[in-house]
Amino acid sequence: MDILEGLDELARRAREEATPVFGVSDAVRLRILSERPQTVTLIPLGLFGGLSALAASITLALAVQFWSYVTSPVMELVAPLPAEIRLW
Amino acid sequence: MTNTAGYCCPIEGMIEPSVPMGYNGPVENTDWSDVTASVQGDDEAYGRLVRRYEKPITGLLWRFTRDPAQCEELVQQVFVEAYFSLKTYRGDAPLLHWLRRIATRTGYRFWREKAREPQEMPLPEFDVLEQIEASQDDAIDPAEAATVLQALLGRLPPDDRLVLTLMYFEDCGTLEIAERMGWSRAKVKTQALRARRKMKEIAEREHLLERLGWTF
Numbered sequence: 001m002d003i004l005e006g007l008d009e010l011a012r013r014a015r016e017e018a019t020p021v022f023g024v025s026d027a028v029r030l031r032i033l034s035e036r037p038q039t040v041t042l043i044p045l046g047l048f049g050g051l052s053a054l055a056a057s058i059t060l061a062l063a064v065q066f067w068s069y070v071t072s073p074v075m076e077l078v079a080p081l082p083a084e085i086r087l088w
Numbered sequence: 089m090t091n092t093a094g095y096c097c098p099i100e101g102m103i104e105p106s107v108p109m110g111y112n113g114p115v116e117n118t119d120w121s122d123v124t125a126s127v128q129g130d131d132e133a134y135g136r137l138v139r140r141y142e143k144p145i146t147g148l149l150w151r152f153t154r155d156p157a158q159c160e161e162l163v164q165q166v167f168v169e170a171y172f173s174l175k176t177y178r179g180d181a182p183l184l185h186w187l188r189r190i191a192t193r194t195g196y197r198f199w200r201e202k203a204r205e206p207q208e209m210p211l212p213e214f215d216v217l218e219q220i221e222a223s224q225d226d227a228i229d230p231a232e233a234a235t236v237l238q239a240l241l242g243r244l245p246p247d248d249r250l251v252l253t254l255m256y257f258e259d260c261g262t263l264e265i266a267e268r269m270g271w272s273r274a275k276v277k278t279q280a281l282r283a284r285r286k287m288k289e290i291a292e293r294e295h296l297l298e299r300l301g302w303t304f
Binding site: 025028 | 131134135138139142143146147150156159160163164167168171172228229230231233234236237238240255256257259284287288291292296297300302
């Protein structure tokens with residue numbers, strides 16, 4: 001028998017080998033669940049964004065409103081003192 | 089929506105199965121319905137596919153490693169990879185062919201990764217030939233024959249080993265190997281020729297026929 005024929009014969013016998021079965025379906029399902037990309041739900045994200053925008057608007061409106069009441073500390077320095085105020 | 093093979097394709101964006109040239113058998117209807125259900129997120133349908141094809145896929149991957157733990161890990165990898173690629177399955181060949189392609193590439197990747205690792209000591213399977221005494225023609229059982237053959241193939245580089253593994257164990261022709269691996273047929277032919285020459289040298293060096301008692 002030629003060596004290559006011997007290898008072919010060995011292969012023919014090897015093909016008859018009974019191979020094991022592991023029962024991987026549960027393990028595969030678990031791995032798929034762990035590797036499946038999590039879908040980000042857009043509703044809470046949108047709600048959060050909307051609330052943030054609302055809060056920012058309110059803060060801005062209040063800030064503009066209070067800005068008009070603020071007097072400059074520099075102006076206070078150059079402004080003449082009222083006559084009626086006694087310094088000492 | 090119904091294709092030429094008469095199967096429905098309910099999933100938007102999923103490619104309908106078609107019957108290609110060179111393929112006469114239709115995709116199993118049960119397979120296709122389980123595939124579409126799996127793509128829609130039905131885990132039980134995918135579980136059915138796994139159970140249906142686990143045996144042949146394990147049989148193929150058993151040729152890449154005889155370590156049960158490694159083999160099981162590879163089988164799991166194949167089915168996980170297949171799940172995430174299921175949308176690309178066009179149904180133009182049986183699902184098993186598609187799974188075998190993924191399994192072959194997974195096994196090949198496994199070999200390449202192992203080949204990069206430094207070999208600390210000779211693999212135990214390399215001693216298998218030492219254990220086999222010159223024996224009667226019928227004395228070698230299929231498992232022993234597979235162990236010997238895989239030990240011999242293990243001495244080849246991954247590309248050579250892959251071509252001969254598929255030829256010897258899966259009875260694949262050059263065209264099928266080329267399709268599975270995405271290689272050209274010419275490359276597979278050259279690889280097969282070179283691999284068989286190397287394998288012959290290894291078998292001669294090991295006095296394979298004498299050890300098997302096949303010197304007739």
